[in-house]
Amino acid sequence: MLREPVSRLDSFIRRLEAQRACLEMAAELVGGLDGDVLELGLGNGRTYDHLRNLFPDRKVYVCERTIAAHPDCIPPAGLLFLGDMRETLPMARPRLSDRVALAHLDAGNGDTPAGKALAECLTPLIIPLLRLDGVLVSEPAVAADALSPLPLPPGIEAGRYNLYRRVNHQPLP
Amino acid sequence: MLREPVSRLDSFIRRLEAQRACLEMAAELVGGLDGDVLELGLGNGRTYDHLRNLFPDRKVYVCERTIAAHPDCIPPAGLLFLGDMRETLPMARPRLSDRVALAHLDAGNGDTPAGKALAECLTPLIIPLLRLDGVLVSEPAVAADALSPLPLPPGIEAGRYNLYRRVNHQPLP
DSSP states (O other): OOOOOOOHHHHHHHHHHHHHHHHHHHHHHTTTSOOEEEEEOOTTSHHHHHHHHHOTTSOEEEEESSOOSOGGGOOOGGGEEESOHHHHHHHTHHHHTTTEEEEEEEOSSTTSHHHHHHHHHHHHHHGGGEEEEEEEEEESOOOOTTEEEOOOOTTOOTTSSEEEEEOOOOOOO | OOOOOOOHHHHHHHHHHHHHHHHHHHHHHTTTSOOEEEEEOOTTSHHHHHHHHHOTTSOEEEEESSOOSOGGGOOOGGGEEESOHHHHHHHTHHHHTTTEEEEEEEOSSTTSHHHHHHHHHHHHHHGGGEEEEEEEEEESOOOOTTEEEOOOOTTOOTTSSEEEEEOOOOOOO
16 A cells, blocks of 8 residues: 655654653653753643653743643743743743753744744753753754754654753863 | 653643544545545644545545634635534535535544534534545544444544444434
């Protein structure tokens, strides 16, 4: 039988499966690291709910512009940075600098120019919050000297979702 | 290792996988039947795109109130019934009565009271369009004498998505 072409439904399911597999691998990778969890963008709250389940004993902070999530998936006010992330991420430094063990950035339509531009803008603001050896899970792909790409979970196609380790980058002398 | 509780991300992935599996099983079930395909609700166009792929040689009609789909997933004007489905389904009868081999009803948040109420309201308007032995794929579950529940694809939990065969219902004398 001829295989049908890949539909948008197929692509969407693959992206969600990749997202979930990467979050779960990241949770294992940071299992031995102290630190908080940071969700960048709450959206409908689905991945926040998943992170809460993966990390019942850690604080899961959330950055979001305006809350539009399912009522069950709204973080406590004390763990919420409400507003434009370009402003709230710098404001989060006193609380979170070098304290985040796992950050998740889902720039919405990550594969679009707008999603990529947002991720490029936010990455330098996320890095100071990550502790050494902390993990960033991201769509789209991002690039920074302090981020070292990690292998993806088995079965996940390169680029569909992305995992990075925060490394100790020493600027060249 | 203890299994984490089911998150909203888990549930959403399961629902989409069930939706896709049911659409594909329905496509096989109607393989030997002439007739058109009817998508009730376009949304972002993901399942419409999947149906187009599954049925390259059939007309895929779409009912939708207002178009908000991805530009690649907007049906040709001649296959679109634009407006409130409670009005457009009766208007579609001259063209589609007893001609639809597969209909798909995704009442959005099908498991909510609003989704169930919408599906209950639409079901009697969908049935006259289905040809005998045609298949309705639906979330939420619906009930009608002219619809006989079909077994779900392997691995799909009962009630997560639903399949029905249009049967020849003779009212009691």
